[in-house]
Amino acid sequence: MCPFFKHCAKVRNLVVGICALAIWNCGGDASSGKPEEPIEASMANVMLQMNYVESPLIDSLVLDGFGADTIHLVGNPDAPFFDMDLFPSDHWVFEAKLYANGSLMQTGEIEAKLEAGTKVDLQIQLHALAGFVYVEIPLGFGNPAGIAAGSLLLDDGTDSFSYPMEIVGTTAIFKSDALALNKEYSIELSLQDSSGTTIYNMESSFFLDETTPVPQLQIKSLRSKVSFEITPATIVNKEIELTLPAIKRVPKAGDIIISEFLVNPAKSDSTAFDFIELYNGTNDTLDLNNCLIGKTTNVKESALIEAMILPPRQLLVLGNDTNPNTPEEYKHTEGFPAFAKSNGASIASIVLQCNNALIDSISYAKTDSLSVAIPILSTSATVTKSSQLNIEYYENRIDGSFWCLGTPTPGTLSFCNE
Numbered sequence: 001m002c003p004f005f006k007h008c009a010k011v012r013n014l015v016v017g018i019c020a021l022a023i024w025n026c027g028g029d030a031s032s033g034k035p036e037e038p039i040e041a042s043m044a045n046v047m048l049q050m051n052y053v054e055s056p057l058i059d060s061l062v063l064d065g066f067g068a069d070t071i072h073l074v075g076n077p078d079a080p081f082f083d084m085d086l087f088p089s090d091h092w093v094f095e096a097k098l099y100a101n102g103s104l105m106q107t108g109e110i111e112a113k114l115e116a117g118t119k120v121d122l123q124i125q126l127h128a129l130a131g132f133v134y135v136e137i138p139l140g141f142g143n144p145a146g147i148a149a150g151s152l153l154l155d156d157g158t159d160s161f162s163y164p165m166e167i168v169g170t171t172a173i174f175k176s177d178a179l180a181l182n183k184e185y186s187i188e189l190s191l192q193d194s195s196g197t198t199i200y201n202m203e204s205s206f207f208l209d210e211t212t213p214v215p216q217l218q219i220k221s222l223r224s225k226v227s228f229e230i231t232p233a234t235i236v237n238k239e240i241e242l243t244l245p246a247i248k249r250v251p252k253a254g255d256i257i258i259s260e261f262l263v264n265p266a267k268s269d270s271t272a273f274d275f276i277e278l279y280n281g282t283n284d285t286l287d288l289n290n291c292l293i294g295k296t297t298n299v300k301e302s303a304l305i306e307a308m309i310l311p312p313r314q315l316l317v318l319g320n321d322t323n324p325n326t327p328e329e330y331k332h333t334e335g336f337p338a339f340a341k342s343n344g345a346s347i348a349s350i351v352l353q354c355n356n357a358l359i360d361s362i363s364y365a366k367t368d369s370l371s372v373a374i375p376i377l378s379t380s381a382t383v384t385k386s387s388q389l390n391i392e393y394y395e396n397r398i399d400g401s402f403w404c405l406g407t408p409t410p411g412t413l414s415f416c417n418e
Helices: 391-396
Strands: 010-024 040-054 058-066 070-075 089-100 103-114 120-125 130-138 149-155 160-164 166-168 171-175 183-192 198-208 216-221 226-231 237-239 256-262 275-280 285-287 291-294 302-304 315-319 348-354 357-366 386-389 403-406
Touching: 103 120, 103 130, 130 149, 130 183, 149 171, 160 171, 256 348, 256 357, 386 391
Parallel strands: 120 226, 130 237
Antiparallel strands: 010 040, 040 216, 058 070, 058 089, 089 103, 130 171, 149 160, 149 183, 166 171, 183 198, 216 226, 256 275, 256 386, 275 315, 291 302, 291 348, 348 357, 386 403
């Protein structure tokens, strides 16, 4: 049996630059008849740093300020840099909001006095307003369970809510709208095959409430001497674990695919090593006894992979056992083949076979090859880049447009995430 869902939160840092405009009014005495001296302006830099636990449904972290001026900052991992003018004021109001799945989930507010040339330390504590339910179901290559549709029903004793299933690549997803806190919810989740027959049904209940705050949002002053900190509450996220029957068996064609490979490290890179990354896209545990990796189906030119098991949706990295740079945990073969560098327009291959059956193979060539429809190798002699597959399009892996060249990431599914 294997869990359907395992959420691993990760911390992402956003660094945002703000330019604060400090104003000093050096006016004269009106009763003396002396004219007022002109206003002197001085620019100052402020650094904004956001740290938060990223949930699958987080949309944005928003900071609004109202005082001598109005500011609006949106924390988005894809656009983390902002430039803004801030004026000192006796009365600033800062409001922080966190949105997830299109709804306002958390909010907090604080009032402050900001003076030019002084240091102010502020902190906003965000409080959860709502929670949500998120269910992720890996379907496995070919969706062997035949899951075609599904529904998620929630009931808080007063109202009922229904949510459809969405399939994204090899994963089925259920996600609710914002749910009220401090309530007991009953849950019913069902899965159907293409004929509408229910093949899985689960009924349970849970209590949704606010949890302890952990992530942080900070604004740190570089010269304006303003320090501002926001602490959001943890995303209130009910994670649902389900089980499906799984077995241990030998691989068959298409169960394991080549997801990344590096066979031509840059000559100037003294730390690089050749490797081939394999991915078990099924929901079963696969026995790799009698599996070979080679340039062709010729057994004599292939290396025997050591006897081991490969759990579902896990990666195995096969590294060059003769290269001293190869980490020990990747040396799973003896006599790792010298895979061709594919000079010019020539085409080379990587072949995985188990028990005399072809499991997966990939043909590749250099970027200057005439065969542009297949995965390519980097031609750089100074920068090491590996060929990486977009795993969501595994069925089109013979098409080079679903591959890219990027920084090697053995042991991690990636698609040129630089």
